[in-house]
Amino acid sequence: MSIEILVDRKNLRGSTFVTGFHGIGETGYIAVSYLIHALKADRIGFIRVERPPPFVTTSNSGIITPFEIYKKGKIVLFKLEFPPHRTEETRLLKNIASWVVKMRFKDAILIGGLDSTFKQDKMEFRSVPTSRYLQKGKKIKHHILDQGLFVYGPLANLLSEFEILKFPAIAILPYANAGRADPGAAAIAIKNIAKMHGIKVNVKDLERDAKEIEIEVNKKIKQAKDSMKGVYV
Numbered sequence: 001m002s003i004e005i006l007v008d009r010k011n012l013r014g015s016t017f018v019t020g021f022h023g024i025g026e027t028g029y030i031a032v033s034y035l036i037h038a039l040k041a042d043r044i045g046f047i048r049v050e051r052p053p054p055f056v057t058t059s060n061s062g063i064i065t066p067f068e069i070y071k072k073g074k075i076v077l078f079k080l081e082f083p084p085h086r087t088e089e090t091r092l093l094k095n096i097a098s099w100v101v102k103m104r105f106k107d108a109i110l111i112g113g114l115d116s117t118f119k120q121d122k123m124e125f126r127s128v129p130t131s132r133y134l135q136k137g138k139k140i141k142h143h144i145l146d147q148g149l150f151v152y153g154p155l156a157n158l159l160s161e162f163e164i165l166k167f168p169a170i171a172i173l174p175y176a177n178a179g180r181a182d183p184g185a186a187a188i189a190i191k192n193i194a195k196m197h198g199i200k201v202n203v204k205d206l207e208r209d210a211k212e213i214e215i216e217v218n219k220k221i222k223q224a225k226d227s228m229k230g231v232y233v
Contacts, residue, residue: 003088003095007045007069012076014102016197019078019096019112020189021154025176026217027113028199030186030206032079035193037224038201041070041077048124049092053082057220071131077198089154107133108162108169109196111189112155113176123144124188125174133168181217183210 020028029077034039045066057064069085070077078103098110114126125145128151151159155171162169172192176185180200185201187210206213 002052003092004048005045005069005095005099006048009044009071010103012071014106015071015074015076015103017076017078017100017105017108017222018111018193019047019108019158020079021080022083023153023155024113024115024178024186025174025180025182027174027182027185027189028111029080030075030110030181030183030213030217031189031193034186034206035075035190035201036070036077036079038160038190038203038205039072039199041072041075041076044071044076045069047078047092047096049084049088051085051088052207053085055082057081070206073199074088074106075093075197084154090157093130093154093158094161097158097165097167100163101167106168107136108167109193110155110158110169110171112153112171112173113172113178113182115178116175117178118173123175125172125192127173129169130159130163130169132162132166136168137217162200178209181214183213183217 018032020032022029046065046069049067053066055066064081066080066082068079068081070079078096083089127144129144151171151173159169159171173191174185174188176182183206189207190201190203190206
């Protein structure tokens with residue numbers, strides 16, 4: 001079975017694609033989850049894979065599946081409730097990148113984290129734009145990641161795909177605590193994305209409830225890791 005992107009709304013032309021992953025500080029996951037909540041985005045689809053994470057969770061509106069797509073206005077968000085299986089990760093990201101280009105999205109924003117132990121100045125985050133993002137005359141008022149430093153993991157793979165496909169994309173990478181979930185870093189990413197796209201997002205709840213969110217996310221990660229031992233291989 002191939003990877004399937006099942007979306008109710010086909011006219012996504014001109015939209016901005018936003019996603020984040022379970023990386024340093026869980027920054028991308030927390031940011032995307034909070035954006036969906038704050039924007040009151042509608043779930044418009046799912047991604048079906050051959051080896052899905054063997055987990056679901058619940059919400060007030062029903063079951064939350066591992067990979068879901070949400071939309072609010074011209075913002076389309078891809079949320080990974082759990083990381084994809086390592087054997088499918090690269091193929092999943094290639095499919096996502098191809099789909100974004102095929103559906104004629106305007107651009108893409110990827111959210112990740114940088115290990116805060118490497119922070120050497122007062123800047124709260126760095127960015128990594130594709131060549132096409134720069135060629136389209138996008139103004140970047142913040143610092144691009146220093147040459148010689150690396151982005152790794154699924155975010156790096158997706159950036160590479162967008163570079164190959166000549167698509168305008170940028171990664172927003174706040175400095176985050178590598179040892180725990182870091183809602184503060186997610187708040188930094190959200191505030192800068194809001195500035196870039198002129199959307200109103202209040203991060204006060206995220207900042208106020210940071211400790212509770214950190215505990216909740218860390219608990220879920222631990223539960224998933226413990227459950228996957230000897231099962232999700």
